[in-house]
Amino acid sequence: MSGARGGPAVSGGERLRRYQARFEPLVTRALLLGIFVVGLTAQFVKPVGDALEGKAALGGALLSLVGYVLYDSVRELAASLRLPPQGRVQSRDLGSFVSEAFRAREVEIRFLGYTGETLYNELYHRLEGLLDDPGPTRHVSVRVLIPDFGQQMTVPSRVGPDGAPMDDPDFRRRLELKCQEYDQTLSVLAERLTIVGRVTAECEYRFYPGIPRDKICIFNREQVLHGLYDVVARTVQRSSDPEFYDPKGYRTDLNVWVRDGNDDSKAVVDTWNKHLDDLWSLAAVPHWR
Missing domain, CATH: 3.30.870.10 (Endonuclease Chain A)
Structure with a gap:
């Protein structure tokens, strides 16, 4: 069955892939940045630090920041390994x-x-x-x-x-x-x-x-x-x-x-x-x- 304006129908799997491609970068960045902020806060706010076992917090924060910075580079590298879209x-x-x-x-x-x-x-x-x-x-x-x-x-x-x-x-x-x-x-x-x-x-x-x-x-x-x-x-x-x-x-x-x-x-x-x-x-x- 054709879709709107005579175009091909979009399957559920294709629609899911489109949503994933659209929202995955935003969600991933938000999670990484959130972990960094919490970890860094734990170093200066004692109750938070105690709750997160402060000594490990800074390392986790720095690791998350590195992940945040490298995220786009990793995505670009993965894209470069696929077949060229055009x-x-x-x-x-x-x-x-x-x-x-x-x-x-x-x-x-x-x-x-x-x-x-x-x-x-x-x-x-x-x-x-x-x-x-x-x-x-x-x-x-x-x-x-x-x-x-x-x-x-x-x-x-x-x-x-x-x-x-x-x-x-x-x-x-x-x-x-x-x-x-x-x-x-x-x-x-x-x-x-x-x-x-x-x-x-x-x-x-x-x-x-x-x-x-x-x-x-x-x-x-x-x-x-x-x-x-x-x-x-x-x-x-x-x-x-x-x-x-x-x-x-x-x-x-x-x-x-x-x-x-x-x-x-x-x-x-x-x-x-x-x-x-x-x-x-x-x-x-x-x-x-």
């Missing part, structure tokens, strides 16, 4: 986002990009780990959209005279076989998890038309990472090979948006969720499936 990260940081996503009961990961190699490596280890220790996770859904390497392409392609792109079917075929291997490996892991019974899982690759321009990762429909490949990046497979236009996903910087950010961030997350849902519904199923 900003910019590198593709090699994907592992922390995958790990965070797998703390949920329902894990939903969506990807659109080139071959998805960076994400594949992280997913493989996480799915394999679920066989021994599923933790809170009970269902995993992974959808990966890659270019249709069976079609003629300008990127990836061979670098021709004067830098002109030249379609290279053999190079495209090598990339397709790599993605086929990723798809089959993750699918087998998903089947094993489902057979064991503690976790149900599904992993699937599909084709989208066009060149690999955008790199998009969506985690549990709450976090969106988006970047642009360097489409003119070149590589040489072997010393005897020609150059190829071959985007390097691990070098791609990614902008981060989260649903619990400001209104603009929420709108971006909703837009990308819908866009990848729509692309998936139109995407072609690979011939190897």
Whole structure:
């Protein structure tokens, strides 16, 4: 059911977390400051000191003051250890986002990009780990959209005279076989998890038309990472090979948006969720499936 003005309904747990985030700092500071004041008073007001066993009062007061002063620093340090709510990260940081996503009961990961190699490596280890220790996770859904390497392409392609792109079917075929291997490996892991019974899982690759321009990762429909490949990046497979236009996903910087950010961030997350849902519904199923 939708909330007011057509927005999503707020659950009781979410409301509790909001109240906690709002009032916890104030209550904690008040308690620490109160303990300090009482302890310090005990040093100069004899009845209070006697009641609190005066010799220990000053130490407690000083300790409370230190806690009061350090409280904000500790909170900032804890915040810095979490995933950034928004900003910019590198593709090699994907592992922390995958790990965070797998703390949920329902894990939903969506990807659109080139071959998805960076994400594949992280997913493989996480799915394999679920066989021994599923933790809170009970269902995993992974959808990966890659270019249709069976079609003629300008990127990836061979670098021709004067830098002109030249379609290279053999190079495209090598990339397709790599993605086929990723798809089959993750699918087998998903089947094993489902057979064991503690976790149900599904992993699937599909084709989208066009060149690999955008790199998009969506985690549990709450976090969106988006970047642009360097489409003119070149590589040489072997010393005897020609150059190829071959985007390097691990070098791609990614902008981060989260649903619990400001209104603009929420709108971006909703837009990308819908866009990848729509692309998936139109995407072609690979011939190897």
